[in-house]
Amino acid sequence: MHLHRIKVRNFRLLLDVDLELEQDTTVVVGRNNSGKTSLGEVVRRFLVDASPRFELEDFSTGSYDRFCAALKAREEGRQANEVCDCLPAIEVEFYFKYDPNGSGFGSLSEFIIDVDLDCTEALAVVKYALKQENVDSLFDGLGPREITVESRLAFLGTLRERIPALFSTEVWAQDPNDPSNRKLLSTTVLRNTLAADFVSAQRGLDDNTSKDRDVLARVLEGLFASASSPAADAKDKEIAGALSDAVKEIQETIDADFSTQLKRLLPTFETFGYPGLGGPELETETNLDVQRLLASYTKVKYAGYGGVRLPETYNGLGVRNLIFMLLQLVRFYKAYRAAANAPFAHLVFVEEPEAHLHPQMQEVFIRQLAGLAERLKKAHGSDGHWPVQYVVTTHSSHVANATEFEKIRYFLSVAIDPEGKVRRSKIKDLRTGLGKTPEETKNFLHQYLTLTKCDLLFADKAILVEGTGERLLVPVAIRASDATDGAGQELSSEYLTILEVGGAYAHHFLELLRFLELKTLVITDLDAVKAEGGHKCPVHKGQATSNACIRTWFGGKDVSIADLLKKSPEQMVQGAISIAYQRPEKAGGPCGRTLEDAFVLANPNLFPLVATSVGDQEEEAQEIADREKKSAFALKYAVFETGWIVPGYIADGLKWLRASEGDLGRESRTSAAQEKACLGVDQWCDRCVLRSAK
Numbered sequence: 001m002h003l004h005r006i007k008v009r010n011f012r013l014l015l016d017v018d019l020e021l022e023q024d025t026t027v028v029v030g031r032n033n034s035g036k037t038s039l040g041e042v043v044r045r046f047l048v049d050a051s052p053r054f055e056l057e058d059f060s061t062g063s064y065d066r067f068c069a070a071l072k073a074r075e076e077g078r079q080a081n082e083v084c085d086c087l088p089a090i091e092v093e094f095y096f097k098y099d100p101n102g103s104g105f106g107s108l109s110e111f112i113i114d115v116d117l118d119c120t121e122a123l124a125v126v127k128y129a130l131k132q133e134n135v136d137s138l139f140d141g142l143g144p145r146e147i148t149v150e151s152r153l154a155f156l157g158t159l160r161e162r163i164p165a166l167f168s169t170e171v172w173a174q175d176p177n178d179p180s181n182r183k184l185l186s187t188t189v190l191r192n193t194l195a196a197d198f199v200s201a202q203r204g205l206d207d208n209t210s211k212d213r214d215v216l217a218r219v220l221e222g223l224f225a226s227a228s229s230p231a232a233d234a235k236d237k238e239i240a241g242a243l244s245d246a247v248k249e250i251q252e253t254i255d256a257d258f259s260t261q262l263k264r265l266l267p268t269f270e271t272f273g274y275p276g277l278g279g280p281e282l283e284t285e286t287n288l289d290v291q292r293l294l295a296s297y298t299k300v301k302y303a304g305y306g307g308v309r310l311p312e313t314y315n316g317l318g319v320r321n322l323i324f325m326l327l328q329l330v331r332f333y334k335a336y337r338a339a340a341n342a343p344f345a346h347l348v349f350v351e352e353p354e355a356h357l358h359p360q361m362q363e364v365f366i367r368q369l370a371g372l373a374e375r376l377k378k379a380h381g382s383d384g385h386w387p388v389q390y391v392v393t394t395h396s397s398h399v400a401n402a403t404e405f406e407k408i409r410y411f412l413s414v415a416i417d418p419e420g421k422v423r424r425s426k427i428k429d430l431r432t433g434l435g436k437t438p439e440e441t442k443n444f445l446h447q448y449l450t451l452t453k454c455d456l457l458f459a460d461k462a463i464l465v466e467g468t469g470e471r472l473l474v475p476v477a478i479r480a481s482d483a484t485d486g487a488g489q490e491l492s493s494e495y496l497t498i499l500e501v502g503g504a505y506a507h508h509f510l511e512l513l514r515f516l517e518l519k520t521l522v523i524t525d526l527d528a529v530k531a532e533g534g535h536k537c538p539v540h541k542g543q544a545t546s547n548a549c550i551r552t553w554f555g556g557k558d559v560s561i562a563d564l565l566k567k568s569p570e571q572m573v574q575g576a577i578s579i580a581y582q583r584p585e586k587a588g589g590p591c592g593r594t595l596e597d598a599f600v601l602a603n604p605n606l607f608p609l610v611a612t613s614v615g616d617q618e619e620e621a622q623e624i625a626d627r628e629k630k631s632a633f634a635l636k637y638a639v640f641e642t643g644w645i646v647p648g649y650i651a652d653g654l655k656w657l658r659a660s661e662g663d664l665g666r667e668s669r670t671s672a673a674q675e676k677a678c679l680g681v682d683q684w685c686d687r688c689v690l691r692s693a694k
Contacts (some may be wrong), residue, residue: 030413044198192343362399462521542561585602
């Protein structure tokens with residue numbers, strides 16, 4: 001029994017997303033500004049904040065036009081409920097899985113309202129929206145008028161001031177199979193069903209040792225509060241009681257001795273006739289509070305040498321970060337166990353656990369996280385259930401490496417308007433998204449990305465190369481290409497990853513790259529052979545290619561070398577991916593078979609060829625390249641001799657990769673008929689993101 005899905009609408013980049021959760025740990029990855037942090041923030045607003053409150057800026061930019069549509073509906077005399085239907089609302093749906101034959105549903109039973117005996121899902125909906133009785137207050141004084149570019153800003157500016165006061169939160173249980181079957185509930189019921197805690201990315205750690213920053217000590221206050229709860233474990237209660245008893249002993253000493261001495265500091269009021277007849281005398285009383293002592297006067301120290309204890313700031317940031325996260329998780333566990341009525345599920349967001357941790361520590365942390373609940377139960381002698389589910393957001397390829405392939409959720413930001421100014425998040429589920437990919441390919445990708453690095457999950461663009469030669473030479477080629485063709489769009493200034501995958505395996509990545517919608521250049525070799533399955537040969541003698549990636553690219557068919565050299569630039573591109581293999585540097589000229597001999601042919605100033613015919617030049621270039629090992633050849637021209645001409649096929653590929661996004665990653669526009677329908681208020685649906693205000 002667990003929370004298995006969260007759907008979010010109209011919150012920042014999360015215009016309409018669906019996140020499926022693992023039962024233990026879900027790792028959320030993606031580039032910056034792709035919506036990862038917004039996921040935790042919207043959950044925090046609804047499940048933790050005392051009174052959920054949102055601003056205009058919290059609404060997805062793709063939903064702003066719906067405010068304009070609502071104003072138009074009101075001007076047309078529509079009913080209040082119709083106007084409200086036009087307005088955007090920030091909404092989160094929580095889907096719970098449960099065993100219908102089980103027992104002890106607790107507060108989840110409030111959300112189980114269906115009558116289907118086979119249904120194993122409960123749905124809780126929380127929505128921040130305008131109530132019908134506030135329609136007039138929201139739009140008072142704003143119409144009638146035509147919404148123009150100029151008036152739109154003033155209109156939204158007025159709404160910015162009114163939304164927090166007029167919008168409110170509603171919670172209801174909903175039948176998963178019948179949206180019309182609902183039961184209104186309170187926010188308290190939802191929070192009693194689903195608890196949420198956060199280990200935020202900004203944890204208050206710094207490297208300043210000149211002043212005390214007792215971040216770790218402040219966690220002790222929360223641990224004591226949990227241990228003091230009536231529902232706490234017996235051992236925790238015993239510890240809390242011992243602490244309280246120790247303070248009581250100190251209190252007695254204070255009352256007996258300290259108060260007597262403190263009284264002597266009081267001024268002599270007798271001179272002024274006080275206390276006089278019947279006036280009470282002044283006494284002193286000092287009260288000690290355990291929680292305040294822990295929060296303000298207790299510090300975590302590290303054992304030093306010779307009895308000298310070191311402040312917590314004297315330890316490295318990485319160790320402090322790790323200790324802080326673990327203490328927080330222990331606090332969450334104890335607070336859950338101490339709750340009088342424990343929630344059905346407990347969601348814990350851990351943001352950027354990699355901060356200050358070295359790579360090996362990052363990997364150990366994510367591997368051990370899922371088993372923490374069991375270790376805590378054993379350590380505290382408890383057999384109680386802790387239904388914790390972690391959502392870890394990270395920018396670390398090391399954390400992603402150590403995560404099982406199926407537990408990764410990839411966040412992608414895509415444009416939804418022609419200018420690319422309005423964007424939304426898409427969530428790619430690696431468990432289900434590659435469902436049609438052959439099992440052999442999925443296993444290969446899983447093993448490769450686990451054993452090497454997951455930079456593909458964080459990059460803006462990618463280059464897949466065959467081997468060491470390309471991996472060393474392509475960065476130099478990028479710098480040279482940027483200098484000549486960059487024009488303000490330098491690849492070297494983008495988040496670009498170069499992945500060495502080998503010519504025999506590059507095609508296994510094509511489906512993954514399409515799934516990630518990552519603009520990628522695949523640089524591979526022509527690999528001419530005399531016949532299918534034959535031996536390698538110069539290009540002019542070749543009849544076919546042995547390159548698996550090229551053959552897969554062109555439909556898995558046997559493609560002749562002559563046909564490959566005739567392919568148009570358009571045929572080299574499929575969606576967000578382009579392939580590049582050797583071409584003649586000029587029409588009718590010699591063509592390289594691999595990177596090294598193509599490099600020789602592209603640099604006649606470095607390798608003056610004696611041969612005059614095309615065939616002889618290809619063979620001579622191959623001989624020159626074969627005289628040196630590939631790694632030695634690449635190192636020489638990547639480090640020591642960098643003033644060379646980039647082979648044409650690589651230069652063309654980099655030019656394509658450098659080009660602006662264009663339509664890449666932008667969602668297709670709806671048809672003219674659908675747009676016309678959506679502009680009518682009656683047809684405006686929750687997921688419509690068309691720009692209606694002209």
